[in-house]
Amino acid sequence: MSASAPLNLLLVDDEAPARERLRVLLGDIAGQLPNCVAGEAANGREALAWLNARAAAGEPVDGVLADIRMPGMDGIELASHLALLPQPPAVIFTTAYDNYAVQAFDLAAVDYLLKPVRAQRLLTALQKLPARLPAPQLHQLATTVGQAWRGGGRSHLSCHERGRLLLIPVEEILYLRAEQKYVTARTLEREYLLDESLAQLEAEFGARFLRLHRAVLVAPAAVAGFEKAAGDDAEAYGWALLRGVPEKLPVSRRLWSTVRQSLA
Amino acid sequence: MSIEPASIRHFPAAHPLPDWRNLGVLLRTLLGINALAALLALAQVAAGAAGSGGGPAPAWPAAWAGRYLELTVGVEPHLFLLGVLLAGGRDLLWRLPLRLAQALVTLLAGGLAVALTAWAAALGIGDGAAGPAALLAMAAWAVLLGYFDLRARAHSPALAEARLAALNARIRPHFLFNSLNAVLSLIRARPQQAENALESLADLFRAALRDPGKLVALGDEIELGRQYLELEKLRLGERLTVDWQIGQISPATPIPPLMLQPLLENAVYHGIEPSPAGGCIRIAIDHPRAGDRRELRLSIGNPLPPVAGGRATHAAGNRIALDNIRERLRLYYDLEARLSIESRPDAYQVNIVLPCPPPPL
Numbered sequence: 001m002s003a004s005a006p007l008n009l010l011l012v013d014d015e016a017p018a019r020e021r022l023r024v025l026l027g028d029i030a031g032q033l034p035n036c037v038a039g040e041a042a043n044g045r046e047a048l049a050w051l052n053a054r055a056a057a058g059e060p061v062d063g064v065l066a067d068i069r070m071p072g073m074d075g076i077e078l079a080s081h082l083a084l085l086p087q088p089p090a091v092i093f094t095t096a097y098d099n100y101a102v103q104a105f106d107l108a109a110v111d112y113l114l115k116p117v118r119a120q121r122l123l124t125a126l127q128k129l130p131a132r133l134p135a136p137q138l139h140q141l142a143t144t145v146g147q148a149w150r151g152g153g154r155s156h157l158s159c160h161e162r163g164r165l166l167l168i169p170v171e172e173i174l175y176l177r178a179e180q181k182y183v184t185a186r187t188l189e190r191e192y193l194l195d196e197s198l199a200q201l202e203a204e205f206g207a208r209f210l211r212l213h214r215a216v217l218v219a220p221a222a223v224a225g226f227e228k229a230a231g232d233d234a235e236a237y238g239w240a241l242l243r244g245v246p247e248k249l250p251v252s253r254r255l256w257s258t259v260r261q262s263l264a
Numbered sequence: 265m266s267i268e269p270a271s272i273r274h275f276p277a278a279h280p281l282p283d284w285r286n287l288g289v290l291l292r293t294l295l296g297i298n299a300l301a302a303l304l305a306l307a308q309v310a311a312g313a314a315g316s317g318g319g320p321a322p323a324w325p326a327a328w329a330g331r332y333l334e335l336t337v338g339v340e341p342h343l344f345l346l347g348v349l350l351a352g353g354r355d356l357l358w359r360l361p362l363r364l365a366q367a368l369v370t371l372l373a374g375g376l377a378v379a380l381t382a383w384a385a386a387l388g389i390g391d392g393a394a395g396p397a398a399l400l401a402m403a404a405w406a407v408l409l410g411y412f413d414l415r416a417r418a419h420s421p422a423l424a425e426a427r428l429a430a431l432n433a434r435i436r437p438h439f440l441f442n443s444l445n446a447v448l449s450l451i452r453a454r455p456q457q458a459e460n461a462l463e464s465l466a467d468l469f470r471a472a473l474r475d476p477g478k479l480v481a482l483g484d485e486i487e488l489g490r491q492y493l494e495l496e497k498l499r500l501g502e503r504l505t506v507d508w509q510i511g512q513i514s515p516a517t518p519i520p521p522l523m524l525q526p527l528l529e530n531a532v533y534h535g536i537e538p539s540p541a542g543g544c545i546r547i548a549i550d551h552p553r554a555g556d557r558r559e560l561r562l563s564i565g566n567p568l569p570p571v572a573g574g575r576a577t578h579a580a581g582n583r584i585a586l587d588n589i590r591e592r593l594r595l596y597y598d599l600e601a602r603l604s605i606e607s608r609p610d611a612y613q614v615n616i617v618l619p620c621p622p623p624p625l
Binding site for chain 1: 445446449498500501
């Protein structure tokens with residue numbers, strides 16, 4: 001960005017007064033650092049929808065000021081999905097008080113602003129907009145904090161499709177299956193291609209999905225039944241039938257009995 | 265409003281000579297004496313079995329139960345009469361020096377045993393051996409008084425107060441910093457509202473730092489709850505709605521401090537903040553039975569928003585705050601207050617029933 005163009009910013013916080021306060025402070029420091037509040041959002045999902053629309057219109061923003069704890073989707077998860085945007089904005093986290101998140105951030109050497117934020121501190125943070133964190137590190141953070149808050153990983157997975165960022169609610173996923181290069185996530189409606197490894201996903205969502213096969217994780221509630229494969233089938237020892245979708249998932253010989261027991 | 269707040273320095277559990285009008289004390293006495301009687305019966309059965317040396321004796325559990333029942337015929341009337349005497353003479357006993365009062369209670373137990381045995385003998389029941397009965401009664405009551413003495417030391421007022429202070433002074437830092445941030449956002453645009461908010465914040469902290477051994481007026485506690493919710497409304501806006509249902513209660517009713525506010529804080533933290541759409545907190549304060557002013561019921565209900573990936577930490581967080589209140593209720597009222605929880609997948613409600621007014625001490 002050139003020195004003269006104002007910084008375009010998105011403010012994300014579930015509390016309206018907190019966004020208001022940031023607006024006032026940004027106004028105060030506008031003399032030293034020209035900036036412009038391009039939009040506001042009350043949680044991560046709203047922010048992503050807004051950013052998608054901006055990206056589609058060819059007007060990406062430079063930075064996002066995101067509260068860490070928000071209902072719907074928290075700030076850390078928001079940042080981890082943002083990384084998939086074509087021109088991802090830098091993210092500056094804000095928090096009033098959050099032991100878990102602050103510990104995780106300190107460990108990962110991620111900077112954050114403590115609310116109430118001081119104008120000087122905000123200015124410094126915006127002057128050196130933080131380098132975008134690599135997606136795996138953000139996933140790791142989202143997982144750590146998600147574990148502490150919800151006892152689970154992220155609430156959504158994201159994928160990138162024709163310039164748009166799509167969110168997939170984890171609770172709607174029937175199964176995750178590793179293909180040659182990608183992992184596909186299947187919901188009742190359709191399939192999504194993910195840019196994450198099945199091993200990572202299993203580490204994050206181990207409590208939610210069950211492994212059927214080297215390349216397949218399934219949501220236990222989606223399994224309708226099992227059938228034994230023909231003796232000469234090289235691909236699978238047996239098949240798991242699913243509710244609502246026609247596909248069958250392979251079950252490996254090694255896992256056949258444990259899987260059947262745990263779903264009995 | 266102003267009432268002279270009653271001191272609750274005399275926690276029911278904290279006097280070495282317990283309050284015999286307190287339900288918890290009566291229950292403990294009843295169980296303690298009966299346990300001793302059961303033990304005595306067992307000892308007699310064991311001695312009998314050793315002495316009889318063969319022969320078709322009944323199975324020992326039956327013999328034990330039989331012997332215990334025989335003993336209770338004497339023990340229960342004794343326990344009942346002594347209980348009445350002690351409840352009546354409580355204030356007199358408390359005025360005496362402790363050791364003298366304890367000796368008096370023990371002698372009273374012995375004397376009553378002699379009187380009851382003599383009366384039973386006059387009616388032609390029992391074996392009329394007054395000496396052993398008196399000694400047994402005195403021994404049992406000495407054990408019981410020793411127990412209450414130890415218990416009082418474990419719950420000494422200093423200790424109880426320190427624990428209460430630690431339990432009371434808990435306003436979530438999350439709430440504090442978010443509220444300060446919200447107030448800062450108001451200062452330039454709406455200074456009047458900012459002033460009100462800071463005043464409410466000051467009241468909340470005064471309440472949290474107040475002497476935990478003093479009862480407060482119910483009306484003041486309700487006002488504190490309203491101020492707290494106003495502050496939360498400042499941050500959460502339309503996401504937070506509140507439904508107060510206050511029945512025919514007297515605002516001067518004394519209750520322990522911070523019974524309401526921590527539960528409201530819990531309800532906001534677990535019920536409203538995690539939900540993008542927010543919800544309604546319902547507070548009902550009333551006498552559980554119409555016209556009966558001896559008990560006061562507080563209930564606080566909140567919705568539980570569905571959380572992707574589980575609700576494990578929420579349940580844990582709730583439990584900590586509730587354990588805190590339960591512990592305080594125990595310190596204030598021993599067994600006479602009740603706390604119950606109605607938990608559904610989508611809603612959560614805490615009910616507290618307090619005796620009111622608390623036992624005069």
